[in-house]
Amino acid sequence: MRFHEEIKNYLALREENSIEEMEASLYGICASGASVSISAGTGAVLRLSAQTAAIARYIFKLIHKAFVLKATVYKTESSAFGTKAGRYMIEVADKLRTMEMLAYFGISAGTPHPIQQSFLADEACRQAFLRGVFIACGYATDPKSAYLIEFRLENKALANGIKGFLAEYGLIYRIREKNKQYVVYAKQADAYSTTLALIGANQYCLAAEGSYAMKDMKNQLTRAVNCDTANLNRTVEASLAQLEAIKRIEGSGNFDSLPQPLKDAAELRRANELASLSELSEDSKGRVSKSALSRRLNKLIELSKKY
Numbered sequence: 399m400r401f402h403e404e405i406k407n408y409l410a411l412r413e414e415n416s417i418e419e420m421e422a423s424l425y426g427i428c429a430s431g432a433s434v435s436i437s438a439g440t441g442a443v444l445r446l447s448a449q450t451a452a453i454a455r456y457i458f459k460l461i462h463k464a465f466v467l468k469a470t471v472y473k474t475e476s477s478a479f480g481t482k483a484g485r486y487m488i489e490v491a492d493k494l495r496t497m498e499m500l501a502y503f504g505i506s507a508g509t510p511h512p513i514q515q516s517f518l519a520d521e522a523c524r525q526a527f528l529r530g531v532f533i534a535c536g537y538a539t540d541p542k543s544a545y546l547i548e549f550r551l552e553n554k555a556l557a558n559g560i561k562g563f564l565a566e567y568g569l570i571y572r573i574r575e576k577n578k579q580y581v582v583y584a585k586q587a588d589a590y591s592t593t594l595a596l597i598g599a600n601q602y603c604l605a606a607e608g609s610y611a612m613k614d615m616k617n618q619l620t621r622a623v624n625c626d627t628a629n630l631n632r633t634v635e636a637s638l639a640q641l642e643a644i645k646r647i648e649g650s651g652n653f654d655s656l657p658q659p660l661k662d663a664a665e666l667r668r669a670n671e672l673a674s675l676s677e678l679s680e681d682s683k684g685r686v687s688k689s690a691l692s693r694r695l696n697k698l699i700e701l702s703k704k705y
Contacts, residue, residue, distance in 0.1 A: 401540040402536060405536075405538060406452075406532070407450055407452045408601060410452040412598060416522070417463070418522075418523050419523055419526040422517045422518065422526040423526040424457070424464055424465075424530060426531040426534065427530040427533055428446070428503055429511065429513070429514075430534045431447065431535050432444055432446055432505070432534075433446070443493060443496070444490045446487070447485050451486060453533060454471050457488050457533075458471055467490055467492055467495055467496070468490070470491060472487055511553065511556065512555050512558075513527075513556065513559040525596050525597065528563070529598055531549055535549050535551055536597075538602075541587075541605065544585070545586060545590040548581050550580075551581075551582065552578070561582050564582075567596065569593065570584060571584045629674075633672065633674045640667050640699060643698045644668060644698060647664075656701075662682075663686070663691055666678050666681060675691050675692055
């Protein structure tokens with residue numbers, strides 16, 4: 399089972415707390431994932447596709463409890479109604495009552511529709527609506543690999559509405575067109591985990607935040623190791639340059655004529671070939687500061703260029 403299907407199964411186990419929340423969730427599902435066909439005089443046929451049996455049961459219960467409608471659930475053996483084989487289909491039998499339900503939701507076949515604010519009366523209903531949209535058309539990658547979360551819609555007005563809806567929570571989503579769909583998506587860890595929290599996928603939100611914390615810790619460790627490696631490389635390069643300068647001065651026969659502080663610095667370096675300036679200062683038992691050692695060793699390099 400793919401990761402986003404796991405999330406949807408988790409959401410499908412949820413019991414909505416009120417009729418209003420049931421309506422909001424079912425509205426989100428119907429608005430973003432329904433196949434609707436209307437026949438003059440006979441009403442409407444509503445078909446909803448579900449990726450798993452758990453999701454099909456959840457939709458079935460919403461239809462029954464919120465609107466006291468009977469629905470049929472069956473598994474497709476071949477592609478039908480634009481649905482892949484092996485999926486579950488939920489079809490409402492009463493065409494006239496279905497027509498009334500769709501009219502209540504403000505949904506009609508082939509007609510763009512914005513989000514109906516009447517179903518977003520309070521925060522619980524807003525979250526139930528977004529939950530329904532995700533169940534119908536949502537997608538999320540495993541946070542171990544990336545923080546991508548999407549809503550794949552065929553209705554441009556609804557796609558813009560979902561983007562604006564999420565913006566009200568401070569979440570930055572974008573829209574791109576792909577395969578005749580409008581994909582509302584975000585790739586930021588914060589948008590990913592906050593959206594999962596909003597739809598009630600708390601277990602997966604915590605997992606995402608844990609994954610983000612682990613990645614952040616690894617990145618900090620990598621930066622620290624890289625920084626230490628760079629510092630070590632600089633120390634080694636500087637030490638080798640200083641030792642080469644001391645050797646050149648000695649080879650020229652001018653070492654004994656150097657001022658005593660420079661000779662002391664040279665002896666300290668030769669005794670501790672790859673030590674850092676801080677370590678050299680400690681080895682001098684505090685007699686010479688790190689900055690003084692730096693100046694003296696640089697002076698040796700400068701003098702060696704004359705020989």
